[in-house]
Amino acid sequence: MNVTRRSFIKTGGAAVAGTMVLPPLLKSCQNIQISPDVKSYLDHFEVTPEMLQKVIAEAMSKGGDYADLFFEHAISNRLGLEDGKVNSAHSNVDYGVGVRVLKGDQTGFAYTESTNLQDMLKVAKTAANIANDPVTFSQNGIIEKSIPNYYKVSQKWENSTIEEKIPFVQKLNDRLFELDEKVTKARVFQRDETSYVMFYSSEGLLTYDYRPMATLGVVCVMEKDGGIENDYSARSVRKGFEFMDDNLVEELAQEAVKKTNFLFGGGKPKAGELPVVLGAGGSGILLHEAMGHPFEADFNRKGESIFSDKMGKSIAKDFINIVEDGTMENNRGAINVDDEGNDVKKVYLVKDGVLESYLHDRISAKHYGVDPTGNGRRQSFRHVPLPRMRITYMENGPHTTDDIISSVDYGVYVDNFTNGQVKIGAGDFTFFVKSGYLIEKGKLTQPIKDINIIGNGPQALADITMAAGDYKTATGTWTCGKGGQSVPVGMGLPTVLVKKLTVGGTSA
Amino acid sequence: MTKEEKYSIAKWAMEHAVQNGAQQARVTIYNNNSSQIEVRDEKIDKLQESNRSGMRINLYVDNKYSSISTSRITNKKELGKFIEEAIAGTRYLAEDEARTLPDPDRYYKGDGPDLKSVDPNFTSVDPQQKVKDAFALEKEVLGTDERIISVSTSYSDGMSGSVMVASNGFEGNSENSYYFLSASVSVTDGEARPSGNWYESAIFSDKLVRKDIAKKAMKRAIDRLGQAKIGSGKMPMIVENKSVGQLLEPLISALNGSSIQQKQSYLIGMKGEKIGSDLMTLTDDPFIVSGRGSRLFDNEGMATQKRAVVENGVLKTYYIDTYYGKKLEMEATSGSTTNLVFKPGKKDLEGLLADIDRGILVTGFNGGNSNGVTGDFSYGIEGFLVEKGKLVKPVAEMNITGNFKQIWNDLVAVGNDIDPSRSWRVPSLVFANVDFSGI
Numbered sequence: 043m044n045v046t047r048r049s050f051i052k053t054g055g056a057a058v059a060g061t062m063v064l065p066p067l068l069k070s071c072q073n074i075q076i077s078p079d080v081k082s083y084l085d086h087f088e089v090t091p092e093m094l095q096k097v098i099a100e101a102m103s104k105g106g107d108y109a110d111l112f113f114e115h116a117i118s119n120r121l122g123l124e125d126g127k128v129n130s131a132h133s134n135v136d137y138g139v140g141v142r143v144l145k146g147d148q149t150g151f152a153y154t155e156s157t158n159l160q161d162m163l164k165v166a167k168t169a170a171n172i173a174n175d176p177v178t179f180s181q182n183g184i185i186e187k188s189i190p191n192y193y194k195v196s197q198k199w200e201n202s203t204i205e206e207k208i209p210f211v212q213k214l215n216d217r218l219f220e221l222d223e224k225v226t227k228a229r230v231f232q233r234d235e236t237s238y239v240m241f242y243s244s245e246g247l248l249t250y251d252y253r254p255m256a257t258l259g260v261v262c263v264m265e266k267d268g269g270i271e272n273d274y275s276a277r278s279v280r281k282g283f284e285f286m287d288d289n290l291v292e293e294l295a296q297e298a299v300k301k302t303n304f305l306f307g308g309g310k311p312k313a314g315e316l317p318v319v320l321g322a323g324g325s326g327i328l329l330h331e332a333m334g335h336p337f338e339a340d341f342n343r344k345g346e347s348i349f350s351d352k353m354g355k356s357i358a359k360d361f362i363n364i365v366e367d368g369t370m371e372n373n374r375g376a377i378n379v380d381d382e383g384n385d386v387k388k389v390y391l392v393k394d395g396v397l398e399s400y401l402h403d404r405i406s407a408k409h410y411g412v413d414p415t416g417n418g419r420r421q422s423f424r425h426v427p428l429p430r431m432r433i434t435y436m437e438n439g440p441h442t443t444d445d446i447i448s449s450v451d452y453g454v455y456v457d458n459f460t461n462g463q464v465k466i467g468a469g470d471f472t473f474f475v476k477s478g479y480l481i482e483k484g485k486l487t488q489p490i491k492d493i494n495i496i497g498n499g500p501q502a503l504a505d506i507t508m509a510a511g512d513y514k515t516a517t518g519t520w521t522c523g524k525g526g527q528s529v530p531v532g533m534g535l536p537t538v539l540v541k542k543l544t545v546g547g548t549s550a
Numbered sequence: 551m552t553k554e555e556k557y558s559i560a561k562w563a564m565e566h567a568v569q570n571g572a573q574q575a576r577v578t579i580y581n582n583n584s585s586q587i588e589v590r591d592e593k594i595d596k597l598q599e600s601n602r603s604g605m606r607i608n609l610y611v612d613n614k615y616s617s618i619s620t621s622r623i624t625n626k627k628e629l630g631k632f633i634e635e636a637i638a639g640t641r642y643l644a645e646d647e648a649r650t651l652p653d654p655d656r657y658y659k660g661d662g663p664d665l666k667s668v669d670p671n672f673t674s675v676d677p678q679q680k681v682k683d684a685f686a687l688e689k690e691v692l693g694t695d696e697r698i699i700s701v702s703t704s705y706s707d708g709m710s711g712s713v714m715v716a717s718n719g720f721e722g723n724s725e726n727s728y729y730f731l732s733a734s735v736s737v738t739d740g741e742a743r744p745s746g747n748w749y750e751s752a753i754f755s756d757k758l759v760r761k762d763i764a765k766k767a768m769k770r771a772i773d774r775l776g777q778a779k780i781g782s783g784k785m786p787m788i789v790e791n792k793s794v795g796q797l798l799e800p801l802i803s804a805l806n807g808s809s810i811q812q813k814q815s816y817l818i819g820m821k822g823e824k825i826g827s828d829l830m831t832l833t834d835d836p837f838i839v840s841g842r843g844s845r846l847f848d849n850e851g852m853a854t855q856k857r858a859v860v861e862n863g864v865l866k867t868y869y870i871d872t873y874y875g876k877k878l879e880m881e882a883t884s885g886s887t888t889n890l891v892f893k894p895g896k897k898d899l900e901g902l903l904a905d906i907d908r909g910i911l912v913t914g915f916n917g918g919n920s921n922g923v924t925g926d927f928s929y930g931i932e933g934f935l936v937e938k939g940k941l942v943k944p945v946a947e948m949n950i951t952g953n954f955k956q957i958w959n960d961l962v963a964v965g966n967d968i969d970p971s972r973s974w975r976v977p978s979l980v981f982a983n984v985d986f987s988g989i
Binding site: 124125127128129130131132133134135136137138147148149150151152153154155165168169171172203204205208226227229261263265269270271272310313314315331344345346347348350424426460461462463464465466467468469470471472473474491492493494495496497498544545546547548549 | 590593594595596597598599600601602603614615616617618619620621622632636639640642643644645646649699700702736738741742743744745774777779781782783784812813814877916917918919920921922923924926927928929930932946947948949950951985986987988989
């Protein structure tokens with residue numbers, strides 16, 4: 043087939059707009075009925091249904107149980123401001139297809155950065171080697187899967203120019219300096235990403251997704267009486283260029299200045315076990331680390347998780363409901379379809395305090411004999427899917443925020459975090475608190491900053507003794523790393539009290 | 551892709567940029583081939599092969615700067631358009647006089663020694679042997695202890711090659727190979743399921759240690775059974791060599807030109823000043839033969855040099871690239887570390903422990919972070935309680951909290967147990983008086 047290769051490339055410059063958008067390319071010799079939507083994706087990747095079937099046949103030729111192809115074309119642009127000027131830009135284009143073959147729980151995987159038939163056949167042959175009983179694969183008919191859209195876009199990033207983006211980046215810097223004369227440095231970053239993905243499996247399932255991501259943030263440095271502090275403020279959502287607006291800029295500027303100002307005079311609590319009140323929103327990091335990861339079914343399938351024997355058992359107070367959801371509109375962790383072609387579901391991990399479900403990918407769902415939960419995700423076409431979180435949150439509880447804080451004699455209130463981690467088997471999880479308050483005799487008193495908090499997952503979950511009705515979804519730019527792969531995630535929490543966690547601090 | 555093919559595309563792209571409006575351009579092209587075999591339950595769990603190529607172009611247009619990168623490097627028509635669009639886009643940015651290629655005098659001139667960073671026999675390693683190596687590790691421990699619940703072992707190897715050209719007269723290429731064997735073992739005695747890991751790596755296949763990897767991983771897991779936090783307090787902290795990087799990384803980051811210029815460093819203005827105890831001597835040595843971090847030029851093409859970073863506790867240099875050098879009006883050194891060598895002491899880990907009356911040996915960190923501006927840190931840890939020179943019991947779920955200005959001054963002993971397979975060659979270290987939080 044001799045078609046002109048289209049340019050897949052779009053710069054941050056984007057002086058020329060719109061060249062990226064799926065032009066209709068005529069391809070003949072197709073007797074398979076497909077919809078225009080799917081056809082546009084096939085054309086985008088310059089493949090035909092016949093080619094997909096040939097590659098799958100090669101992938102299955104050694105006797106695999108199942109195979110899939112994951113096509114991806116990702117375009118990302120970044121703008122940077124330093125020392126008052128929007129003075130750097132970066133654009134990246136990535137393109138290729140991953141071929142995966144499964145035999146029971148076993149995986150063979152290879153990828154190519156081309157969608158040329160010969161290149162695809164070559165990697166399919168490599169991935170096929172996970173099995174070793176040569177067979178002839180009989181094709182399934184193509185089943186098109188139409189997907190919902192949880193991230194509607196008004197103006198695609200590909201249709202937006204660098205000229206349009208620069209003023210927002212500049213304004214965020216300028217507002218910061220206007221808001222507080224203590225601001226001495228600001229670093230602003232804007233990033234947009236557009237990802238086209240297409241999926242085809244040996245079961246004949248053919249689907250696709252268009253995934254935008256938008257990020258704007260600022261690092262703020264302030265100086266006061268010879269002391270320096272910094273903090274940052276950022277938002278990241280699945281939206282198009284409409285994400286950039288003056289309200290967002292103002293909100294980020296105000297927040298960054300407020301957060302950084304707060305750090306002057308911040309101290310440390312007394313080291314040791316303390317009651318910890320987690321403020322609504324970003325404190326969802328507690329769920330992500332303490333429960334989310336250990337609930338991922340790959341760890342449980344291998345018996346490596348501390349929650350491996352807890353299915354169906356009560357693991358928390360009966361007012362606790364923990365949800366894993368990928369359908370929250372425009373959320374950073376939302377996906378229309380998972381990276382194995384499965385529906386994205388809202389799943390109760392913990393319902394009325396009882397462990398109800400793990401997070402599954404195809405391998406683990408099969409292993410446990412349950413339906414997939416839509417948690418099979420991968421960083422890119424270069425990676426195999428793994429059970430991963432999307433948006434992890436706790437529903438509202440029966441208490442009030444005031445009741446929770448006033449119940450604490452000496453403890454900490456925390457609501458600003460930078461990172462967390464968990465040891466799956468031991469169950470020990472941590473999260474780093476950028477700032478919060480000391481609680482003394484039921485009142486928020488001194489600011490605290492830069493302390494790590496560590497706990498044990500099952501114990502911490504059992505120790506959530508109060509939960510308020512002020513649920514908030516976290517804003518911010520959470521990225522989750524596992525097995526060398528990063529994926530964007532979301533989280534949320536109402537204000538909760540954990541009876542005791544070990545808090546970093548100073549000893550008398 | 552051969553070296554010559556890479557040079558050919560790189561030079562074409564560089565010339566295309568210069569002909570279309572860029573005054574300067576630098577192009578890097580790389581490709582990495584790697585394979586990985588993971589084994590569990592006496593079967594191959596995962597078989598992965600990767601062949602990745604990419605290109606990165608830095609564009610300097612009328613004192614304005616941008617960069618582009620892509621995995622699609624073979625279609626010149628498409629690439630040409632990408633470069634042209636990027637140049638057009640760059641013109642909308644603000645001018646920044648500090649954005650230039652390095653001074654050509656600083657470039658590596660192609661006269662360095664062979665650092666032996668690549669295995670010439672890489673492509674002739676038998677794939678069956680790779681599989682056998684991974685299975686052999688599993689056999690070391692499988693069925694040897696009823697507390698084992700999961701064993702994963704893996705073999706991986708890779709070879710990468712890159713070329714770089716710059717329009718003011720740089721050409722250079724490098725090649726690296728690695729071989730890696732690792733094991734992860736989970737054990738249980740009821741509730742918790744601690745895991746232990748171990749790995750060996752080498753640049754040459756015939757230098758790769760292939761024995762006792764899973765055994766060491768298993769021992770590290772079993773030693774953690776029964777781990778629990780102990781009372782909070784100030785104690786000496788011994789940090790095992792494998793984990794010292796966690797404490798060193800924020801220090802190196804604070805020496806970075808970007809951190810200094812953006813006021814995100816607690817070491818601003820500290821060159822020539824004491825930042826650690828007399829026992830702290832750190833050298834950046836790019837020329838160690840077969841060192842993991844060895845290189846003749848840095849990622850801007852500047853010739854590398856052996857440098858004293860810290861000498862007897864006194865800060866000697868920063869890590870400054872061309873851009874931040876200009877902004878700071880300081881001489882560019884190089885923006886990144888090569889082999890970072892901590893001057894070893896005389897005792898091994900056991901010897902260091904023998905001098906401890908009561909303290910904690912840290913064998914792993916768990917999360918935490920630091921404040922680059924103030925030097926404050928707080929990290930989760932796991933390890934062992936040490937009493938009268940002996941490991942008494944495993945501890946976990948604890949934090950250490952302090953400030954880097956203080957902790958490096960509290961360095962009271964340095965071990966001799968450097969792992970030469972890593973680019974950061976650090977021994978086990980002992981710090982006095984660290985704040986531990988537990989119960």
